[in-house]
Amino acid sequence: FSSSSAMAAAIKNVTVIGGGLMGSGIAQVAAQTGHQVTIVEVNEGALKKAQDGIEKSLQRVTKKLYKDKPAEGEKFIKETLSRLKTSLDVKEAVKNTDIVIEAVVENLDLKHKLFSSIDSIAPEHTIFASNTSSLSIQDIASVTKRKDRFGGLHFFNPVPVMKLLEVIRIPETSDETYEKMMAWGKALGKTTITCKDTPGFVVNRLLVPLLAESVRMLERGDATARDIDTAMKLGAGYPMGPLELADYVGNDTTKFILDVSRAVASWSKASCLELVLQNVLWFESLWGKKFSYEISAS
Ligand code: CAA
Ligand code: NAD
Secondary structure (H helix, E strand, C coil): CCCHHHHHHCCCEEEEECCCHHHHHHHHHHHHCCCEEEEECCCHHHHHHHHHHHHHHHHHHHHHHCCCCHHHHHHHHHHHHHCEEEECCHHHHCCCCCEEEECCCCCHHHHHHHHHHHCCCCCCCCEEEECCCCCCHHHHHCCCCCHHHEEEEECCCCCCCCCEEEEEECCCCCHHHHHHHHHHHHHCCCEEEEECCCCCCCHHHHHHHHHHHHHHHHHHCCCCHHHHHHHHHHHHCCCCCHHHHHHHHCHHHHHHHHHHHHHHHCCCCCCHHHHHHHHHHHHHHHHCCCCCCCCCCC
8 A cells, every 4th residue: 555545445345333423423424435334233223313313414414515506415315325234233244344433332341342242253454443532442452353453533523524533543553554544534534633542532631621620610500501601602612512512422421431531530640630730720820819629539
């Protein structure tokens, strides 16, 4: 492989495991950009929900892309949907795939079970990637024998709209795998950035403490939920307030991420605790007085 386009062309068949909020978005964008995609879910109801969500989102994307060309828009929708398949059988779905993107719930045991069940079935060349928000890619990859073909591809919600893709390599990720992941990200129309396998990568390391602090502000009764959200939209230029965003990400997913961050904070000196302390120091300098505060084990 010598060029970026040759690298991107190496990935034609895509398997997305988990067709929820993120998996359905990833599958949609991959199908929109010409890839053959299979979404794997746990039951027919979940597959139907994923398909319905994709159709709705595709309508919105098409309206924008083909504003004055309805016939071309119809063709784009038809062709995109024709590239999407669904499956309830993960082992069958990975038999002829170039990349597996795992987007199931944020639970290490579940991700381990999934990857270990397909490691010996997927073709040798197949890249495994996780869309985890907060778990260590190295931990997730530990159950497989293809660590050189393993990495993190962290998309953002809503996937058809958000332009960023974080590409995470672990020490074992080969240069070829890394280059294929970067090239594929670009082929999906995303801007890629690279980050080490570090808690929260770039975006969540900075964003999630903000979400957590907004919940604490609400709990302390400092301001109403509406005023916290309005403040960050109008005072800091965020498209959504932090409480609205936590809900948009999914309060369950936000809680999973916080649980992982808390576990990480106990061994990483530079995690949430440090960010909280930095905030306290900043407020002290702003207010010109010392605050007394307690940090509980939880
Ligand atoms: N599919 C397709 N198009 C969509 C869409 C979707 N699901 N959601 C919104 N859009 C499109 C709309 O059709 C609209 O298009 P036009 O400009 O052509 O009208 C455009 O996006 C804007 O949408 P809206 O007018 O409905 O609303 P908005 O201006 O408030 O934008 C938003 C919606 C893009 C979601 C915006 O509010 C936003 O950027 N919010 C913050 C999202 C964010 O921070 N995401 C990252 C979360 S963190 C994460 O994902 C990582 C993690 O691990 C947790
Ligand atoms: P979600 O709950 O919307 O979707 C998860 C889906 O996985 C569900 O539809 C569930 O039925 C399916 N699933 C569970 N077990 C499965 C299995 N064994 N096989 C196939 N499918 C299975 O969650 P989500 O928000 O899409 O998050 C998925 C992953 O993406 C998580 O790791 C999360 O941390 C990460 N992520 C989430 C966001 C976000 O904003 N929500 C953003 C970036 C990354």
